[in-house]
Amino acid sequence: MSAITDFHVRAADGSDVNLSAYAGKVLLIVNTASKCGFTPQYEGLEALHRRYAARGFEVLGFPCNQFGHQEPGDAAEIASFCSLTYDVTFPLFAKIDVNGDGTDPLYAELKRQAPGLLGSKAIKWNFTKFLVDRTGKVVARYAPTTKPEEIAADIEKLL
Template identity: 75%
Template sequence: MTGITDFTVKGADGGSVSLADYAGQVLLIVNTASKCGFTPQYAGLEALHRDYAERGFAVLAFPCNQFGAQEPGDAAEIASFCSLTYDVTFPVFARVDVNGGSADPLFDRLKADAPGVLGTKAIKWNFTKFLVDRAGHTVARHAPTTKPEDLRAEIEALL
């Protein structure tokens, strides 16, 4: 079975990015949106990224427009928003679908590895968070209502 770091995703610039670049790191993979009630979580995600990056941790953001059309911008608009509004330094990749037939294969894998409540696979909303260990295995799934700061103990245990 392959790990998360065996996937290739699309960068914000449209080029391919191998998640092998993140091999050996603890990852928090999040589907994000700029116009969502949970958008202020960007600040908490950035705090986690800055606090733990030197210890081998990274936040990977994947904008998604499937929930209430809350991520309507193109890659440049999304990057500008994240940088100017929340001073985001973690990678923000190309916009993806996380559910349905056009779902990005990475998210299909994350959902299979860490089902939601009662075994549901579908992601319910933006800012669903998947925690991945250094071996590339998905170890936890957290609802959008889970604040980034509430994940510190789990992240520290994996570091």
């Protein structure tokens, strides 16, 4: 089993990001979309980020356009929308695929470590969330319907 912090991902500007930069932190990794019924969860995600950042917590957002084409914009449009609409300050990375042949390796590992209901590996929709402990191991997977504030107690246990 690989630690999530062993992976490299692309930043919104296309540069390489080694997730080892987040080693020792508690992470909430989320596939996001700007035109989804769950998009208002950005507000709750940002609230968690601000509440716990000083204690070693980070939200990492990965825009994805695989569900109803609800993330059609480019990186600059996504960043602008998130900043202006929800005052998002947590990192947003390059748009990725979370299912199918083009699944980003990070998401392949997240799904391997924390399968969904009945062992399903597929991400069902935008705003599926993975909670990662300080060692880089996935400890929980949350459905898109799980509001960020409902995860606070689980985050507290890991901090």
